[in-house]
Amino acid sequence: MKENQTDLYSNMEEDSIDIIPLLKTVWTDRKLVLKVVCISFVIGCIVALTSPVVYESQTTFVPQTSEQNSTNYKNLGSIASLAGINLDTEASSLDSYISPLLYSKIAESEEFSINLMKEELISLNGDRFSIKDYMLAADQKSFNIIGFIKKYTIGLFTFSKTKEAVNSQLLEGYNFISEEDYGLVKGFKGKFSIEINKKEAYIQVIANDKDAFISTQLVKLVTKNLQSRIISLRTNKIKEQLVYSKEQYKQKQDEFEILQNNVAAFKDSNKNISTAVFLSELEKLEAEYELQQNILMALASEYNSNKIKLNKDTPIFSVLDEVSVPNQRSKPKRKQIVLIYMFIGVIISIGYIFVKDPFKEIIQKIKEN
Numbered sequence: 001m002k003e004n005q006t007d008l009y010s011n012m013e014e015d016s017i018d019i020i021p022l023l024k025t026v027w028t029d030r031k032l033v034l035k036v037v038c039i040s041f042v043i044g045c046i047v048a049l050t051s052p053v054v055y056e057s058q059t060t061f062v063p064q065t066s067e068q069n070s071t072n073y074k075n076l077g078s079i080a081s082l083a084g085i086n087l088d089t090e091a092s093s094l095d096s097y098i099s100p101l102l103y104s105k106i107a108e109s110e111e112f113s114i115n116l117m118k119e120e121l122i123s124l125n126g127d128r129f130s131i132k133d134y135m136l137a138a139d140q141k142s143f144n145i146i147g148f149i150k151k152y153t154i155g156l157f158t159f160s161k162t163k164e165a166v167n168s169q170l171l172e173g174y175n176f177i178s179e180e181d182y183g184l185v186k187g188f189k190g191k192f193s194i195e196i197n198k199k200e201a202y203i204q205v206i207a208n209d210k211d212a213f214i215s216t217q218l219v220k221l222v223t224k225n226l227q228s229r230i231i232s233l234r235t236n237k238i239k240e241q242l243v244y245s246k247e248q249y250k251q252k253q254d255e256f257e258i259l260q261n262n263v264a265a266f267k268d269s270n271k272n273i274s275t276a277v278f279l280s281e282l283e284k285l286e287a288e289y290e291l292q293q294n295i296l297m298a299l300a301s302e303y304n305s306n307k308i309k310l311n312k313d314t315p316i317f318s319v320l321d322e323v324s325v326p327n328q329r330s331k332p333k334r335k336q337i338v339l340i341y342m343f344i345g346v347i348i349s350i351g352y353i354f355v356k357d358p359f360k361e362i363i364q365k366i367k368e369n
Helices: 002-015 019-028 030-050 067-081 089-096 100-108 110-116 131-141 145-151 179-189 212-269 276-313 334-368
Strands: 055-064 120-122 128-130 192-197 202-209 316-321
Touching: 019 030, 019 334, 030 334, 055 212, 100 110, 100 192, 100 212, 110 179, 110 212, 120 131, 120 212, 128 131, 131 179, 131 212, 192 212, 202 212, 212 276
Parallel strands: none
Antiparallel strands: 055 202, 055 316, 120 128, 192 202
């Protein structure tokens, strides 16, 4: 038994790494480690101080879906049924419901960003400009070396004017995005994001910019356009039904008024006549009158039902956290940057200490061979 334990301890000692020689090796070259760490500290300070300042604004809201209000509208439907209005709340809910998980997909589309860049911003000085103009001005101030090289090398051999010569009629019906707009959209998408909390069922809109006031405006504009887009998608079908039912109701109402006047005129012109022909014609007119009246009431019921459905299916957004102008920057985190660079310096210096001797031996063997 003792022999087995002794063998086990000996095997563990052979497999274990002796840390003390490694620490001695590092301690011997401690000056190199200090030099590399100091250089990394200087580089980290430079990066931290030269990194652009970014302010972050955010807001949080909760969309109230059709399912959340189904109980209230079922009660409303029972009341409306007394007036001859049939409200199919379940069908309306299924037709118009859009999962909140898809809201971020709406914001990721190029069309959403292009429409959003037409919105107006205002500076603290009172100057007004579009988001697109703001992005263009920012691009002109920042020098992109990769874009510069591409423009004056590959760009010299590309025929950019061919796109301008394309007939504009051919582009109708297509979401054609120019290279300039595509670059702006790509950069603009990095300025905002939409985060969805599945557990607590809330949506957070976040925007960042070098100007704190601009970042706040971006949050408001993104939120407004996102909510408008959601409302449009959810109510598009019922709006079409409402317009159609309104047209049918107006048309049938005009026809019913004409028929009503015809019945009244027929009775007035035949007051003292009671022949069988007269009674037969009167019965026909009254039967048609009753039929048209029932149709008109059905169309009025459908029209009122669609109006109530439109109000029901229009989502309501409850704001939990109002956006405010940030007082402190979110980036750069200068202390964190410096610490990361110092840590990298320690890793590089220690790695070099352990690698340099084996590397020299390999080079020596190569030279001898």
